[in-house]
Amino acid sequence: MPAGLPRIEVKLLIDANGILHVSAKEARSGKEAEIEVKPTYGLTDEQVESMILSSFDNAEEDFRLRQVAEARVESDNILNALEKGKRNAAWQHLSNEERHQIQQLEKELISIRVHDDYKKIRAAIDALNKATTNLAEMMMDSAVGEALRGKDMNEIESEGPKSPHPIAPAEVQER
Secondary structure: OOOOOOOEEEEEEEOOOOOEEEEEEEOOOOOEEEEEEOOOOOOOHHHHHHHHHHHHHHHHHHHHHHHHHHHHHHHHHHHHHHHHHHOOOHHHHOOHHHHHHHHHHHHHHHHHOOOOOHHHHHHHHHHHHHHOHHHHHHHHHHHHHHHHOOOOHHHHHHHOOOOOOOOOOOOOOOO
16 A cells, blocks of 8 residues: 555554464454464563553653654655646646745755654645645646546536436526
8 A cells, every 4th residue: 555545453462471462454454464472481470561561651652653654654645746736737827926835835844844743744734735725726627627628518428427417508698
């Protein structure tokens, strides 16, 4: 799967015998995998307790690091989409001010994404996303226009998904 799409649920269980049971399930596909890790020397009760307490102690930091990683993946996705957008004809239809603002926000996101503050990364993603909304709309309009160019309503109706209501050309009456 592309980066950012897999959603994996991991369960760790240490039983009374010190055997670690690890199971992972990918949420979208439902695929599961399991493994048992048996120590060759055995764990004492104190070691097991220490491991459990350590996992609790590190849970908050692990969650924060996960948020940072997800924000970085999302920033990669928006930066890749922006690169494609710059090659689209719609990019030239933006005002110089819009292009400059987008490029500034792009540079900002690139510089912020290397840090570990996911809130700043998220804010930079949101700002760039907001600034590129007009570009995305123009690209969509252009794509739809290209797809429909030279077709009349009857051709469009026969090609597209069926609507419960018939599509008819608009009637214009002059007064």
